[in-house]
Structure formats: structure tokens, C-alpha cells
Amino acid sequence: MQLIIQIAISGLLMGGIYSMVSMGLSLIYGVTGIVNFAHGEFLMVAMFLTWGLNSLLGLDPYISVILVVPLMFLIGMLVEKTVIEPIIKAPHSMQIMATAGLSTVLANGALMLMSANYRSVITGYSSKTLNMAGIMFNVPKLVGFFAAVALTVLLALFLKRTYTGRAITATAQDMKAAQLMGINIKRIYLIAFGLGTACVGVAGVVLMPMYYVFPSLGTYFCTTAFVIVVLGGMGNIYGAFVGGLVIGMVEAFSGYLLAPVYKEVVYFVIFIIILIVKPSGILGRSGRAA
Amino acid sequence: MDGKKTKSPKFLIKYLVVAGAVCFAIAYGNTNAFFAHNLVLIFLYMGLSQAWNIIGGYAGQLSLGHVAFFGIGSYTSTLLYLNYGITPWIGALVGAALAAVVAYGLGWATLRLKGAYFTLATIAFAEVLRILATNFSGITKGAQGVGIPFRPELGNMIFRGKTGYVILALGFAVIVYLVCRYMDRTRLGYYLAAIREDETTSASMGINVANNKVLAMVLSAVFTAIGGTVYAQYILFIEPASEFSYSVSLNMALFAIFGGLGSLYGPIVGAAILIPIQEYLRVTFGGSLPGLHLAMFGLVLIITVLLMPKGVFPTIQGFVQGRIARSQKKKLRGEGSQ
Amino acid sequence: MILEAIGVSKSFLGLQALSNVDIQIAEGEIVGLIGPNGAGKTTLFNVISGYLKPTTGDVLFAGDKVTGTRPHRMAHMGMARTFQIVKPLANMTVLENVMVAQFMKGGRTKEVRELAEHVLQQVGLYEQRNQTAGTLTLAGRKRLEVARALAIKPRLILLDEVMAGLNATEVQQTIDLIHLVHKQGITIFIIEHIMHVIMSLSHRVIILNQGEKLCEGRPEEVINDQRVIDAYLGEGFSLA
Numbered sequence: 001m002q003l004i005i006q007i008a009i010s011g012l013l014m015g016g017i018y019s020m021v022s023m024g025l026s027l028i029y030g031v032t033g034i035v036n037f038a039h040g041e042f043l044m045v046a047m048f049l050t051w052g053l054n055s056l057l058g059l060d061p062y063i064s065v066i067l068v069v070p071l072m073f074l075i076g077m078l079v080e081k082t083v084i085e086p087i088i089k090a091p092h093s094m095q096i097m098a099t100a101g102l103s104t105v106l107a108n109g110a111l112m113l114m115s116a117n118y119r120s121v122i123t124g125y126s127s128k129t130l131n132m133a134g135i136m137f138n139v140p141k142l143v144g145f146f147a148a149v150a151l152t153v154l155l156a157l158f159l160k161r162t163y164t165g166r167a168i169t170a171t172a173q174d175m176k177a178a179q180l181m182g183i184n185i186k187r188i189y190l191i192a193f194g195l196g197t198a199c200v201g202v203a204g205v206v207l208m209p210m211y212y213v214f215p216s217l218g219t220y221f222c223t224t225a226f227v228i229v230v231l232g233g234m235g236n237i238y239g240a241f242v243g244g245l246v247i248g249m250v251e252a253f254s255g256y257l258l259a260p261v262y263k264e265v266v267y268f269v270i271f272i273i274i275l276i277v278k279p280s281g282i283l284g285r286s287g288r289a290a
Numbered sequence: 291m292d293g294k295k296t297k298s299p300k301f302l303i304k305y306l307v308v309a310g311a312v313c314f315a316i317a318y319g320n321t322n323a324f325f326a327h328n329l330v331l332i333f334l335y336m337g338l339s340q341a342w343n344i345i346g347g348y349a350g351q352l353s354l355g356h357v358a359f360f361g362i363g364s365y366t367s368t369l370l371y372l373n374y375g376i377t378p379w380i381g382a383l384v385g386a387a388l389a390a391v392v393a394y395g396l397g398w399a400t401l402r403l404k405g406a407y408f409t410l411a412t413i414a415f416a417e418v419l420r421i422l423a424t425n426f427s428g429i430t431k432g433a434q435g436v437g438i439p440f441r442p443e444l445g446n447m448i449f450r451g452k453t454g455y456v457i458l459a460l461g462f463a464v465i466v467y468l469v470c471r472y473m474d475r476t477r478l479g480y481y482l483a484a485i486r487e488d489e490t491t492s493a494s495m496g497i498n499v500a501n502n503k504v505l506a507m508v509l510s511a512v513f514t515a516i517g518g519t520v521y522a523q524y525i526l527f528i529e530p531a532s533e534f535s536y537s538v539s540l541n542m543a544l545f546a547i548f549g550g551l552g553s554l555y556g557p558i559v560g561a562a563i564l565i566p567i568q569e570y571l572r573v574t575f576g577g578s579l580p581g582l583h584l585a586m587f588g589l590v591l592i593i594t595v596l597l598m599p600k601g602v603f604p605t606i607q608g609f610v611q612g613r614i615a616r617s618q619k620k621k622l623r624g625e626g627s628q
Numbered sequence: 629m630i631l632e633a634i635g636v637s638k639s640f641l642g643l644q645a646l647s648n649v650d651i652q653i654a655e656g657e658i659v660g661l662i663g664p665n666g667a668g669k670t671t672l673f674n675v676i677s678g679y680l681k682p683t684t685g686d687v688l689f690a691g692d693k694v695t696g697t698r699p700h701r702m703a704h705m706g707m708a709r710t711f712q713i714v715k716p717l718a719n720m721t722v723l724e725n726v727m728v729a730q731f732m733k734g735g736r737t738k739e740v741r742e743l744a745e746h747v748l749q750q751v752g753l754y755e756q757r758n759q760t761a762g763t764l765t766l767a768g769r770k771r772l773e774v775a776r777a778l779a780i781k782p783r784l785i786l787l788d789e790v791m792a793g794l795n796a797t798e799v800q801q802t803i804d805l806i807h808l809v810h811k812q813g814i815t816i817f818i819i820e821h822i823m824h825v826i827m828s829l830s831h832r833v834i835i836l837n838q839g840e841k842l843c844e845g846r847p848e849e850v851i852n853d854q855r856v857i858d859a860y861l862g863e864g865f866s867l868a
Contacts, residue, residue: 083592083596087595092405093405094595096352096354097594098591098592100588104540104591105592111584116580215581226414230407230410265421268415269418272415272418275400490711492728493679493698493703494677495732496700499700
């Protein structure tokens with residue numbers, strides 16, 4: 001029993017990290033209708049930024065969040081302006097190819113600049129664990145989980161309480177109506193893309209103390225994030241949060257019951273089944289909404 | 291979709307020029323191994339990209355998991371050859387048949403998926419196969435891969451020197467081209483294009499949308515699998531990381547999109563232009579700047595989508611036709627004023 | 629009877645779009661289907677042509693039960709339809725649009741092309757055959773819908789508002805076109821908002837209101853029916 005709880009807990013904690021990665025993807029899709037195939041590479045970029053700030057300036061990863069997140073926000077807006085905005089009305093196939101191209105550029109650009117080496121940031125708390133009633137809590141994972149909860153709450157508050165947030169929600173629900181209400185759609189797309197990328201920034205920061213960064217890391221997280229977003233319903237950020245936790249658990253249990261290598265097979269199979277049975281997601285509303 | 295049959299001598303000359311250029315290239319390749327290597331890859335990818343174009347271009351279902359069929363082809367023929375001594379010529383057909391069955395299942399399963407959902411499902415599917423190929427090491431030898439012993443003989447589909455492979459890959463490209471050309475000009479080509487445009491309208495015209503989409507997937511998979519066998523016989527080594535590599539899927543799509551999505555000449559033009567650039571960059575900078583050639587490719591892909599969404603070939607074609615039309619108009623106006 | 633609907637009902641998540649609709653159309657008739665917005669006209673067409681399955685009730689085509697038969701099968705059986713919101717294959721040429729439909733009747737590409745060109749001459753789109761369908765005017769696109777429907781050599785054609793948005797000249801041309809189609813022995817079932825069109829074209833008119841058949845009869849009978857006037861006036865329409 002203790003073992004099962006332990007597995008569930010570590011799955012849940014890892015799920016929190018997945019949630020953060022997926023929320024950005026879901027937000028971007030919900031507002032702009034773009035499925036960003038380069039989303040995983042954004043995570044990789046954020047982790048390299050965190051790593052760079054640590055090795056150059058000696059910044060603790062958790063402190064570097066104040067630099068990494070705004071940087072990622074800017075990077076997201078830059079990408080939106082140069083690559084996404086021109087194709088916002090293009091056919092799906094063109095949008096997919098553009099973001100797939102972007103993912104190739106980022107992953108291989110990183111390979112050119114950083115080489116294929118795995119890099120990590122070792123901190124005092126990297127391998128620290130808390131023991132509560134015999135259940136082990138890995139500290140960085142615990143921080144990640146609470147960061148995920150905090151991010152979800154903050155994002156929800158932002159979308160509900162601020163003018164910009166409500167404009168984003170309105171755009172996601174009905175772009176044309178929002179436009180008629182005088183909302184500057186181009187600006188909303190820009191902000192939403194930046195925001196989605198900034199979410200990945202948070203994920204990158206909290207991942208760095210417990211994980212490696214390497215140029216092809218994006219592919220792994222991107223596919224996981226897609227599974228989660230499809231599970232939670234494309235464009236539904238709360239769905240992404242819950243979906244992340246579910247996939248974290250699925251991964252932990254299938255890793256234990258089968259073998260760790262098959263965990264991907266398990267959730268890809270889940271993924272394909274969901275896509276076939278209910279493409280709008282288990283928790284999802286159909287259509288796009290934030 | 292230019293079904294007008296012109297049998298003028300001018301048309302014949304075009305064929306002769308192409309045939310002459312290919313013969314010359316093969317002859318030159320005989321003396322220059324790097325050039326020949328490029329030819330093999332160009333022809334192989336012409337065929338692969340053409341095969342991808344059936345589902346990705348004509349039917350408008352953007353697959354980024356076609357490497358799954360490529361891998362099925364290369365693993366099937368290789369394992370049959372090594373374990374049972376079955377010649378890859380037969381192995382290629384068995385691989386194609388297996389890919390057809392898998393594509394049939396995948397086609398039905400993903401029938402209702404549109405846009406990015408379809409793309410995601412195909413990526414996931416290829417990933418599953420890669421993981422399985424890595425972990426069923428009893429059959430596939432896992433991540434360490436399988437080498438094919440070098441026994442050059444036509445019956446083994448193994449050749450001494452590169453010229454044999456150039457001709458093999460050329461043959462593959464020509465077969466896929468001819469099948470696609472036939473498709474382009476007959477009912478299936480028109481039906482797939484109609485389905486890409488609007489499924490509801492297509493159904494109102496008596497088109498069985500589901501069957502035609504699955505058929506496109508199967509056709510596409512069959513030729514992709516044969517391409518996988520050709521590649522395995524050329525490299526003489528297969529491993530999950532390269533046989534199920536995402537970049538193969540991406541390349542197939544890229545060449546077709548760069549050349550012209552859903553156009554018969556698109557994949558040919560795309561592979562002919564981009565493979566040499568890719569190989570040059572890989573060989574020149576592969577050591578010092580790994581990833582440069584792929585990064586360039588991503589860039590080419592983005593730029594193509596942003597600047598010439600119809601691809602190079604239709605863009606140039608449109609430009610030339612525009613010029614011709616304008617000069618003809620001028621002529622007409624000139625005659626009118628006389 | 630070429631077409632019969634027997635007690636057809638359709639509900640979407642509790643919303644009753646059609647309730648217990650009975651329809652009979654004889655071979656060679658031109659029957660108009662009118663009714664206020666939201667009356668369920670297009671839903672009825674969708675049920676008849678196989679795009680929607682009725683919740684209850686049956687559809688008979690040429691005496692055979694075809695309830696829930698998929699749209700492409702219906703096309704093969706000889707039922708053609710146009711769409712209220714025109715759906716051209718926008719990136720294909722006008723000729724290719726019609727060729728796609730013409731392929732249903734089999735034949736080699738060359739013959740198919742010739743037959744399609746013939747259809748385009750009939751509907752008056754031959755000159756525009758090499759234009760992409762997306763570049764046609766609205767009137768052109770509506771004609772293209774009719775051309776595609778004709779190409780499958782149907783026995784019955786369902787026309788869904790082929791005149792909405794057209795100017796007076798274009799409307800008259802379309803009326804002529806429908807007469808031409810009818811002369812080929814094709815039965816016509818037409819939804820139309822423009823009342824004088826329905827009056828001049830139809831042998832018989834069926835009125836649908838809130839998913840129910842209100843009444844049916846000869847055009848001049850129907851417009852004087854108090855129930856019809858009420859239904860329309862409720863919607864702010866005036867008749868004739």
C-alpha cells in the first residue's frame with residue numbers, strides 16, 4: 001500500500017511539471033488556433049537559459065525565474081510576430097509545417113551552439129527529499145508541483161480579473177465577436193503566444209534542478225504535452241492541469257507495472273485511443289476556449 | 291491535374307533531355323562517389339516524398355509519422371533476408387504488404403481526425419513503433435541495430451560501388467512517379483483533391499470519402515515501405531534511431547511542400563534541390579557545427595511556408611504562365627490594332 | 629413516388645428540429661419547400677440526403693427504404709443536392725469541380741472531361757471552366773452547385789436556396805436553368821425564400837413551421853391559407 005501511495009505521489013508531482021508545459025500549449029491553441037509543434041523546444045530554450053544564468057552568473061535556478069520568464073515571454077512574442085502572425089489564416093497544413101520547421105531550427109540551432117551534451121544544474125536541494133509518514137517527497141518535484149498549482153491559479157485570475165485576460169478569453173471564445181467589440185486581435189495573439197511561452201519558462205526553471213537539458217529534449221516533452229492537451233481538451237487550460245496530473249500518474253504506474261521504457265507506449269496508446277474516441281478530450285469542451 | 295495529353299515532338303524532346311541528363315549524371319557518378327551518393331538519396335527521396343504526397347498533398351492529410359512505414363519496410367526485408375535468406379526483392383514486397391495492412395488499420399483509426407490531430411496521431415504512431423523496435427530486442431536486436439553483410443549480388447539487392455544503387459533508387463523513383471502520374475490523371479487523383487477541399491461536398495458527388503482516404507494512406511504506405519528497403523540495402527545497417535527517425539518523416543513532407551504540395555513535380559523538384567544542399571552542409575559542417583544542415587532545413591521550411599506556400603514549382607510555373615499569357619495578350623492586342 | 633418521408637423526426641440534444649414530417653413527391657414534380665427561418669428546411673434536406681439520421685421515421689427513395697444511408701450512396705442511387713452555403717472545391721477549376729462529380733458515372737478521364745464540359749455549357753459556365761472555383765461570383769458558385777448536381781445524372785435534385793443573394797437577372801437565369809433541368813425528366817425539390825420564384829416554379833408547395841408540416845398544396849392555395857400567413861407574419865414577413 002505504501003508503495004502504491006509512493007508511486008502515486010511521485011507521479012502526481014511529475015504531473016505538475018507536465019501540467020505547466022501543457023498549459024502554455026493549450027492556451028496558445030485556445031486563443032490563436034495554432035498547434036505549436038515547437039512548444040517542446042521552447043522548454044529546452046528556457047532550460048538552457050536557466051542553465052546559462054546559473055553557470056555564468058551563479059544564479060540559483062529558482063531565483064532566475066525573474067529573468068527567464070520575462071525572457072521567454074519576449075521570445076514568444078518575437079516568434080509570434082515573425083512566424084505565427086503571417087500564417088494565422090493559412091491552412092492547417094501550412095501552420096503545422098511552419099511550427100514543425102521552427103522546432104527543427106530551435107533543436108538543431110541548440111545542437112550547433114551547445115553541442116549534444118547533457119547539462120544539469122546541481123543545487124543543494126537537487127536530491128533532497130522530505131519524509132512524511134514513510135512517503136518520500138522529492139523537494140524540487142514538490143516545488144514544481146506547487147509552482148504548477150500557483151501558475152494555474154494565477155493564470156485563471158489573470159484571465160478572469162484583468163481586462164487583457166478577459167479580452168484573451170473573449171478572443172478564444174469568438175474571435176469575430178471580440179473583434180467587433182473593439183479588441184485588437186493581433187495584440188491579443190501576440191500576448192497569448194508570449195504568455196503560453198512564459199508558462200513553459202516557469203516549467204523550464206523548476207525542471208532544471210532535477211533534470212538534464214540537451215538539444216533534443218523538446219521532442220520528448222512536446223509529445224507528452226500533446227498527449228496531455230488532447231486528454232484535457234485542446235484549449236482548456238484547466239483540462240491541461242488535470243491532464244498533466246493524470247499522465248504523470250499513468251507514467252509512474254506503467255513504469256512500475258511494465259517497464260519504464262514502455263511508459264511512452266502506454267500513454268501514446270491512450271493518446272491514440274482518445275483521439276479516435278473523443279478528439280475533444282475527456283475533460284474537454286469541443287472547440288476552442290481558454 | 292493537367293491531363294491534356296500532348297504528343298508533340300516538343301514533348302518527346304523533353305523526355306529525351308531528362309533521360310540524357312540522368313544517363314550523364316549516372317556516368318559521372320561512376321567517377322565521383324559523393325556525387326553518386328547524392329544521386330542515390332535524391333532518387334530515393336523523390337520516390338519517398340512522392341509517396342508521401344499521395345496522402346499529404348493530394349488528400350491533404352499531413353502525416354509526420356510516415357517513417358513508421360519506412361521502418362516497417364526496412365526491418366521486414368532485412369530481418370527476412372538475415373533470418374530466412376529471403377531476397378530483399380521479395381522482402382520489399384512483404385514489407386510493402388505489411389505496411390499496407392498497418393496503414394489500413396491506421397487509416398481507419400484516424401479517419402475522423404483533421405488537421406493537427408491527424409498529424410499528432412501519426413507522430414505518436416511512429417514513436418510507438420520506434421520504442422517497440424528498440425525494446426523488442428529479441429527480434430530487432432534493439433538499439434544496437436542490425437548490420438547486413440556485404441555480399442554484392444543483384445539477387446541480394448547489394449551492389450559493389452554506387453552506380454547499382456543509383457539505378458535501383460532511380461527505378462524506385464520512376465515507379466512511384468508513374469503510379470502517381472496515373473493517379474493524378476484519373477479518378478482517384480480528382481477524388482483525393484476533392485476530399486482535401488471539402489468532404490461534405492465530395493460525399494454529395496458520390497465519393498466514398500472514408501474508402502478513398504484509407505486507400506490513399508495504403509498506397510502511400512506501400513511505396514514508403516519499399517523505399518525503406520532500398521535505403522536499408524544501401525546503408526547495409528538498420529537501427530531504430532534512424533529507421534524510425536522523425537527527421538525522415540519531416541524530410542518527406544518538406545521536399546513535397548518545398549517543391550509544391552499536391553503537385554506531381556513538387557516532390558521531384560524539392561528533393562533535387564534540397565538533398566544536395568543538405569548533404570553538402572552535412573559533410574562540410576557535420577563535424578564542426580552539428581545540426582547546421584537540419585537547422586537550415588527548418589529555416590527553408592519556414593521560409594517556404596511564409597513566402598511560397600504553394601511551393602517552388604507551382605510558383606515558378608505560375609510566373610512563367612503569367613509571362614506567356616501576358617505576351618500572348620500583347621500579341622493579340624497587336625493583331626487587333628492592325 | 630420518387631421520394632417519401634414517413635413520420636420523420638429529428639432532435640438535437642432535446643431540441644426538436646423536425647417532428648413527424650410526412651412528404652410525398654412524385655416523379656417529374658417540382659415541389660417547393662418554404663417556411664420561416666429555423667423551420668427545419670435544411671435539416672429535412674440533410675435527413676433526406678443522408679447527412680443526418682432521423683431520430684424516428686423513414687425516408688424512401690424510389691420505393692426503397694434509404695433511412696440513414698450515407699450521402700455518397702444516395703448520390704449513387706440518383707439523389708443530388710446543392711448546399712445553402714455554397715461549398716465549391718475552391719482551389720480546383722470549375723471544370724475539375726464538375727469532373728469530380730462526373731467521375732461517378734465512370735468512364736475515362738477524356739470522356740469525363742467532355743461530359744463535364746457539356747454540363748458546363750448547359751448551365752452557362754463553360755467560359756469560366758478554367759478559372760478556380762473560388763474566384764467565381766456568388767451566382768457563378770450557385771450555378772456550379774447545380775452543374776455538379778446535374779453531372780451525376782440524378783433522378784431527384786434537392787436545391788437549397790440556389791437563388792439567395794442573387795440579383796433579379798441572375799434569379800431569372802436560375803429559374804430558366806431549373807426549367808431546363810426539369811425538362812430532362814429530373815424531379816426537383818427546392819427550398820427557396822423568394823416567394824415569387826416558388827410561386828412561378830412549383831407545382832406544389834410544402835410549408836414547414838417549427839419543424840412541423842403546416843400544410844401543403846398548390847401555390848395559390850397555400851399563400852391564402854391563414855395558418856401560413858400567421859406563421860410568416862410572426863416572423864415579420866409579408867407574402868407575395
